[in-house]
Amino acid sequence: MELEEMKALWDTMSEKVEKQQIVTDQLIMEMTQQKYKNKFSKLLMYERLGAVVCIVAGLLLLFNIQKLDTWYLMACGIFTIGFLLVLPFVSLGAIRGMTKLKVSKYNFKETVVRFEKAKNKTLFIQRVSIVLSLILMFTSLPVFSKIFNDKDFFLQEHGIGFWIFVTAVGIGVLFFTRWAYGCYNRITSSAERILKEMDE
């Protein structure tokens, strides 16, 4: 279909659409209600809830930090607490940057650029989170073991079952990380392609 044919067909379609009523007054009013927006924000609510859990756990560890009596337990503790207290804010901030884009404030070009940049930032934070979560898995065990059981994880004897479990989890996490990286690369290259297109 050539552009001229497309234009003629578009005009015919426009004529048909304009003759038909799509929404009633009542429906338009319903669509303007705030409750609709809140349903869209449900996902953000779960993310906030996760952040609260992290912060509570982080504060709990912070108040018991004096129980970590060796340098290596202290190092694990500082990383774990730092992760639990800082990352939720960084992550929520990035998501907020994506969801709070004002659609009427910017033109189409600006919106695309801002959105793709915000998306890239969020994806970068997610990628960093995955790597840090991997480390967290290993640093949180000794910290919780010391604070809540008063046992030094590194000096304890661990049975074969424990090492099988750790290896299995390690392999699972490795595969998950590879998959997540693949997804990340696909999305970012698509975002970069769009950004490049804007400059052409």
Add this chain to the structure above:
Amino acid sequence: MQQKEEFIKIIKANEGIIYKVTRAYTNDTDDQKDLYQEIVYQLWKSFETFKGLSKISTWMYRVALNTSILHLNKKKRRPDRVSDFELPQIVDDSSTYLEDQVSELYDQIKQLSIVERGIILLYLEGKSYNEIAAVTGFSTTNIGTRLGRIKQKLRTNIKNQ
């Protein structure tokens, strides 16, 4: 109250714009309806600040296109829809194939990038280069260049089919 009445009047007079934009940026009717109500919501949110600073259609296209871009990433977060509504049937007394032709037209539009889709939509709506530039933020010269590229792309797509 008067503001709401005015808003309803504007939406009803221009609902074809929302229909055409939503169809270009979605792949099924359910998704189109979700985007439709999201655009109405965003239009209402910006209605007070609009205050006739630009043409109604320019404001509507800007909000509709920008919302569509953001919606592309929200597909998995499907909201509960307000009371259901029917999208128009594109039928013609003389030809039952009109809907098929329109579907084919949209299929071709959807092969373009998200930016090009916005530009071709405005072009097909009969907007001048200046109006397209006002909505999209590109210069008028750049719009001409991009439309040339879009034409070329459409021809190549047809040849490859």
